[in-house]
Amino acid sequence: MTGSFAHVETLDELALIASGCVMCSLAPSRTNVVFGSGSPDAAVMIVGEGPGQQEDEQGLPFVGRSGQLLDTLLSEIGLQRADVYIANVVKCRPPRNRDPRPDEIDACKGYLRRQIELIDPIVVVTLGNFSTKLLLRTEVGITKMRGVAYAWWGRYLVPTFHPAAALRGGERVKNDIRADLALVRAVIDGRLPSEIREEGGESAARQGGVSDHDDSQLDLFGDAP
Numbered sequence: 543m544t545g546s547f548a549h550v551e552t553l554d555e556l557a558l559i560a561s562g563c564v565m566c567s568l569a570p571s572r573t574n575v576v577f578g579s580g581s582p583d584a585a586v587m588i589v590g591e592g593p594g595q596q597e598d599e600q601g602l603p604f605v606g607r608s609g610q611l612l613d614t615l616l617s618e619i620g621l622q623r624a625d626v627y628i629a630n631v632v633k634c635r636p637p638r639n640r641d642p643r644p645d646e647i648d649a650c651k652g653y654l655r656r657q658i659e660l661i662d663p664i665v666v667v668t669l670g671n672f673s674t675k676l677l678l679r680t681e682v683g684i685t686k687m688r689g690v691a692y693a694w695w696g697r698y699l700v701p702t703f704h705p706a707a708a709l710r711g712g713e714r715v716k717n718d719i720r721a722d723l724a725l726v727r728a729v730i731d732g733r734l735p736s737e738i739r740e741e742g743g744e745s746a747a748r749q750g751g752v753s754d755h756d757d758s759q760l761d762l763f764g765d766a767p
C-alpha cells in the first residue's frame with residue numbers, strides 16, 4: 543500500500559521523501575527518482591505514465607522525444623514548460639519501459655495524490671491510457687475518453703493521447719492532442735464552451751464501467767481528498 547503524505551506541506555519536502563523511496567520493486571534498478579518538475583503554482587498539471595531511460599538518467603520527466611513534442615504542442619496554446627507542472631503515475635523507471643504493475647502504482651500513488659493537492663491546478667491533463675484510466679477510474683480507452691473536459695474532484699481533467707502515440711501516429715493524433723489542449727486553454731481562461739460535455743468523475747467512471755477486478759489501480763482518489 544502507498545504511504546499517506548497528507549502531513550507533508552511542500553513539494554520540496556515530498557520530493558525529498560520520494561528521493562529515498564524504497565516502497566516498491568522499481569527502487570533498486572532506478573538511477574534517479576523522477577518526482578516531477580515545473581511550477582508549484584501551475585494552473586495546468588500534466589500526468590504521464592512513468593519515466594523512460596532518459597528521464598531516469600536525468601531525473602526529470604519528459605526530456606526525450608515525447609517531451610520535445612509535448613513542449614511544442616504546449617507552446618501552441620501559449621504555455622511553456624515552466625508554466626506547467628509535469629509528473630508521472632510512477633516515479634521510477636520500469637525495467638525495459640514495461641508497463642508499471644498494480645503493486646508499483648499502488649505504492650507510488652500517494653505521491654501523485656499529494657502533488658495534485660499541493661499544486662492545486664485548475665486542470666489536470668492525463669497523457670494516454672495509463673494515467674487516464676487510473677485517475678478517471680475507467681476501463682474505457684483514451685480514444686473514447688478524450689475530447690471532453692471532465693469535472694473531477696473540484697477541478698477539471700482533460701485526457702489526451704500520449705505524445706509517444708503522436709510520434710507513431712502522425713498528424714491525425716497530433717491534431718487530436720491540439721484539440722484537447724485547446725480545451726485546456728479554454729478551461730484556464732475560464733471559458734468552457736457550451737458544446738463541451740462536462741461530466742463528474744463519478745459519472746464518467748460509471749459510464750466507463752469501473753473495473754471491479756482492478757481496484758488496486760483505480761482507487762487513487764477513491765476517498766475525498
Ligand code: URA
Pocket residue numbers: 590591592593594597602603604605608630
Ligand atoms: N513517458 C512518460 O509517460 N513519462 C515520461 O516522463 C517520459 C515518457
